[in-house]
Amino acid sequence: MTLQSSPPGSHLLAKSWAAGGAEPSLSPAQQRLVVVSNRVADLTAPVQSGGLATGLGAAINTLGGVWFGWDGNRDGKTGGPLKVCQHGPVTCVGAPISPEDFSAYYLGFANSVLWPLFHYRPDLVDISSGSFDGYMRVNEVLAQQLFPILKPDDLIWVHDYHLIPLPSMLRKLGCRQRIGYFLHIPFPPPELMSATPHHGCLVDALLNYDLLGFQTDGDAENFKSYLRKHKPEVTISQKRVQTETRTIRIDRFPIGIDVTEFSALSRQRLRDTSLAEKPKNATPRKRIIGVDRLDYSKGLPERFRAFHDLLQRYPAHLRKVSFLQIAPLTRAEVEAYNDIRVEVEQLAGSVNGHFADLDWTPVQYICRPIARDILAPLMRQSAVGFITPLRDGMNLVAKEYVAAQDPDDPGVLVLSQFAGAAEEMTDALIVNPYDIESVAAHLDRALTMPLGERRERHAALLRHVTEFDAKRWADSFLEALRGD
Numbered sequence: 001m002t003l004q005s006s007p008p009g010s011h012l013l014a015k016s017w018a019a020g021g022a023e024p025s026l027s028p029a030q031q032r033l034v035v036v037s038n039r040v041a042d043l044t045a046p047v048q049s050g051g052l053a054t055g056l057g058a059a060i061n062t063l064g065g066v067w068f069g070w071d072g073n074r075d076g077k078t079g080g081p082l083k084v085c086q087h088g089p090v091t092c093v094g095a096p097i098s099p100e101d102f103s104a105y106y107l108g109f110a111n112s113v114l115w116p117l118f119h120y121r122p123d124l125v126d127i128s129s130g131s132f133d134g135y136m137r138v139n140e141v142l143a144q145q146l147f148p149i150l151k152p153d154d155l156i157w158v159h160d161y162h163l164i165p166l167p168s169m170l171r172k173l174g175c176r177q178r179i180g181y182f183l184h185i186p187f188p189p190p191e192l193m194s195a196t197p198h199h200g201c202l203v204d205a206l207l208n209y210d211l212l213g214f215q216t217d218g219d220a221e222n223f224k225s226y227l228r229k230h231k232p233e234v235t236i237s238q239k240r241v242q243t244e245t246r247t248i249r250i251d252r253f254p255i256g257i258d259v260t261e262f263s264a265l266s267r268q269r270l271r272d273t274s275l276a277e278k279p280k281n282a283t284p285r286k287r288i289i290g291v292d293r294l295d296y297s298k299g300l301p302e303r304f305r306a307f308h309d310l311l312q313r314y315p316a317h318l319r320k321v322s323f324l325q326i327a328p329l330t331r332a333e334v335e336a337y338n339d340i341r342v343e344v345e346q347l348a349g350s351v352n353g354h355f356a357d358l359d360w361t362p363v364q365y366i367c368r369p370i371a372r373d374i375l376a377p378l379m380r381q382s383a384v385g386f387i388t389p390l391r392d393g394m395n396l397v398a399k400e401y402v403a404a405q406d407p408d409d410p411g412v413l414v415l416s417q418f419a420g421a422a423e424e425m426t427d428a429l430i431v432n433p434y435d436i437e438s439v440a441a442h443l444d445r446a447l448t449m450p451l452g453e454r455r456e457r458h459a460a461l462l463r464h465v466t467e468f469d470a471k472r473w474a475d476s477f478l479e480a481l482r483g484d
């Protein structure tokens, strides 16, 4: 999910209660929101990163509620004592997971099977024995630990691919509350879904939810196509699926960002002068910026190749442009992530080796997280936001780049057609990331676009990002979950 600057879960250690012990004192609000995600968001962080924390933060702070998930530590005992911490009206509850279960559930089935398959990369799937069992076991224990905390009127909102089987386990325990699910990543077409081990069991589990939310219409359609092909017993209409026992609502809820917060952050002065300072007498250079977790789904090698092609075929940009790619490491224990790291480092080095001069380094590649209050002004200063994933559920960075721009002199967003965001952000320059020459041509167009066209495109994008922001995402999901 979204990246956090402090170790997730580290704030949960304030108090603990034994599993199965007395119920902790929770907010007295009538209908509480219970959010369940792989990790509990750090509600103590002064500025939350990403739409999940900001969107849900607003909703959960208004309704009051519980945020339940893994406590973020890797040396726990699955099923051991929960860690509880109160932040205003929100009770954060962290569950421990043992190193073996973490390996099977998180590194194994979630991130070596589901993540690559759902991002259309069956070639990167690594099915190790026991990973599915570990995935199911962790979901089962989480359900057992969550169930005693629930109140009859709770609204339960489960997030992402780590927790697909959770509702069937909760239902078995007797949970009758309304449960909604939001998938942050793409839902693949039926041919790929059916390549997922135990796909029938996973989809049966999804049919225990009351609401299934996807990022795009395409994802919701893929899910329904799978049902048409593999579950002929269910009745499917535009926004509903009827099983023998349940009516499930299906819809798209494109996630958004907190535009006001990010825009304000982008207007702050850069405090990291090493990134802001230009050498004396330097020619003014336009900056192209990319910000992504270092993940093979983000299309980084293709992006570096396109930048190389730009310099090769459009020499007018030589010495006048630089490309800053920020790509903090994630999931480093998964082999495919090491491979992509090596490849990206080689490509960054090769562009610089080819084109750099004593006073010009065309590529700046930073493989560590950069603080959010530096990231936002950097985006504002950049002439091009270069966001070209090979596949992405939504892509919040595309929305952050738009929010960060000066409306009087905005930069241009170059966006992959395979990001969920492309379904809505049609005023960006939409590119096919595999077509290197065409991406380079679009970069050239972005760098030379007249001010009038930049303003027009940006105004349309900003209107959209502002209307469909993080709060609207959370409010519309919860409204649908309540059945309003």
Ligand code: GDG
Residues within 6 Å of the ligand: 001, 002, 003, 005, 049, 050, 051, 052, 184, 185, 255, 291, 292, 293, 326, 327, 328, 368, 369, 370, 371, 372, 375, 392, 393, 394, 395, 396, 397, 398, 400
């Ligand atoms: C998943 C889906 C979907 C990145 N580097 C730094 C940093 N970030 C922040 C960005 C942005 C967030 O992390 C990344 O969000 P994305 O949406 O781009 O991507 P995923 O992490 O893959 O998220 C995705 C999302 O869930 C939400 O539903 O859009 O499709 O894959 O907020 O700014 N933040 C800081 N330093 C960094 O170096 N501070």
